[in-house]
Amino acid sequence: MNIDAKLISAAENLFDRHGFNATGMDRLAQAAGMSSRTLYKHAGSKNELIAAVLMTRGQRFLQRLEVDSVEALFDALAGWMSEEGARGCLFLRAQGEIGSAVPEITEAVTAYKARFSETVGQILTRQMGAGVDDELIEQIVVLFEGATAAAGYRGVAAVDTARRAATTLVERARA
Structure with a gap:
């Protein structure tokens, strides 16, 4: 190393x-x-190091999300939490602790969250085909982020609840 x-x-x-x-x-x-x-x-600087850590972690996490369904997306989150712990999103924690006054951190958070939304869109497209609605992507992103936060105090069961809700949304979008 x-x-x-x-x-x-x-x-x-x-x-x-x-x-x-x-x-x-x-x-x-x-x-x-x-x-x-x-x-x-x-x-x-420390801020440059934080941005580098966020970039590296984001790449590592997004690699875990190379899946073909919303169910597998939430399974990947549960797997991550079982290995890494359920302490919430490191990007949002950085933004919360440091604030938006540090451009390197804000840029890292914004870039990662955009890549994450794109990833969710790609997963939904693989699962459902072309023409996935932006609203569905946003709903899945919010469920995922909510599960990430809630798992810190509710346990990984929060991920299962979010998975079921996401599956219901996908089924309704197909209907």
Whole structure:
């Protein structure tokens, strides 16, 4: 594993488990097994590191969503949560903690959420064929994001509930 990958992995773990504001650069350097000087050389600023972590996590998560149905989409979320934990969306947590004053973070969140919506649209197109309604895509996205948030306090059962609701929406859209 190269230095950048090691740093991003350590930072993702700390940000995910402890938050962005609570995780200082010294703690990040220690977790990555490098000096603060090396950390800054590779990461730039903390905000640049957060944006890089978000980009890497987003790519990793979207790869899990290369599925052909809404049911499989929610299965992928449940699988992710069983491996990674159910602490909510790291992108929305970053936006909530840091706010919209940091362009790198806002851009990372906006770009990921757009890619996620496109992915949901592609999944629905594979499942239903061409002409998927934008409203259905938005409904599935909201169910997915709601399940992601609710699983933090309701458990993974929230994902099952959202899966059933999404399946009902797809069935009604087909009718």
